Amino acid sequence: MRFLNDHLRETFGEKVYKLSLSSGCTCxxxxxxxxxxxxxFCSEGGSGEFAAKLAPIGEQIAEAKERVRRKTDxxxxxxxxxxxxxxxxxVARLEALYREALAHEEIVALSLGTRPDCLGGDVMEMLTRLAAIKPVWVELGLQTIREETAQRIGRGYPLAVFDDAYRRLKEAGIPVIVHVILNLPGETKGDMLGTVRYLAELVPPPDGIKLQMLQILEGTRMAEEYRAEPWPLMDLEEYAALIAEAVALLPEETVIHRLTGDGPRRLLIAPLWCLDKKHVLNTIRRGLR
Ligand code: SF4
Structure with a gap:
């Protein structure tokens, strides 16, 4: 079991912080x-509530660094x-933007969240060129391997599209981090562990994984669905136990980037235990031990 902070220290020799930036893309x-x-489940913020407002990238980086440096050096x-x-x-606009970000000396890597159906040949070539400058990671929002759930949440692509994109990224030498949401409607514990097992058995396995408890957010279609017909949500103890089982399935090569949700507090409808992040992490740590 390897965690992101340890991996970053090993790779870059010190603690490395993420700067949340905006590319101006839609979906x-x-x-x-x-x-x-x-x-x-996706709120207006597009599954990333902490990103900077769209501004020239130099300004975004300066502001995001300032925020981080209020807490650390x-x-x-x-x-x-x-x-x-x-x-x-x-692609030309995106490449110029990402090159500009990578040109900053203190930026040691680029991490791009995306969908597997947005990785055509021109994008793959761009990623390969960028990866020749500094490390580039691609984060894929898979959430589940179960087709029925994928259709219910309106993910908009089948598993085969993920498989194809994953293979092409790995062949291009681009590290892949996969996002999984636990407790999606209609899923059993076996379904959730099935998704994690599927990823763990990919050859080669993912470079990283983000496991996250489903957070039902105000203003989303899922909130309407949940209010109309609520489904059982795990309590914290159940979630911690599930995480322990999920993590046990992962190979050593897969770095754990996240074990809990990070949604906007002001929009959270359920489960409310997610609000006490410190308590959540302590409970998960206990489960892992
Ligand atoms: S792929 Fe889904 S989760 Fe990601 S930004 Fe688009 S709508 Fe939101």
Missing amino acids: PNRDGTVGYGGCS ASKFIAYFQSYTNTYGD
Whole structure:
């Protein structure tokens, strides 16, 4: 079991902090290309509530660094484009933006959150060129391998699309981090562990994984669904026990990037135990021990 902070220290020789930045991209699952309204759990922030407002990238980096430095004397950072689909749009514009971010000396890597159906040949070539400058990670929002759940949440692509993108990224030597949401509607514990097992058995396995408790957020389709017909949500003890089982399935190569949710507090409808992050992490740690 390897955690992100340890991995970053080993790789870069010190603690490295993420700067949440905005690329100005939207998402094909929101603008009508694949679907309207997005995945049912996704709030207006596009699954990344802490990103900077869209501004010239130099300004965004300076502001994000300032925020981090109020708490630490960090000197190395990852340019993290999390919200929406950061490989969706004009490739020349995106490449210029990401090159500019990578040109900052203190930026040691680039991390791009995206969908597996937005990794066409031109995007793959861009990623390969960027990866020749500094490390580039791609974060894929899979959430589940169960097709029925994927359709229910309106993810907008089948598992085969993920498999294909994953293979091409790994062949190109680009590290892949996969996002999984636990407690999606209609899923049993066996389904959730099935998704983690599937990822753990990929050859080669993912470079990283983010496991996250489902957070039902105000203003989402899922909130309406939950209010109309609530499904059981795990309590913290159950979640911690599930995380312990899930982590036990993962190979050593897969770095654990996240074990809990990070949604906006002001929008959280359920489960409310997610609000006490310190308590959540302590309970998960106890479970892992
Ligand atoms: S793909 Fe990501 S940004 Fe797009 S709707 Fe789904 S969660 Fe939101």
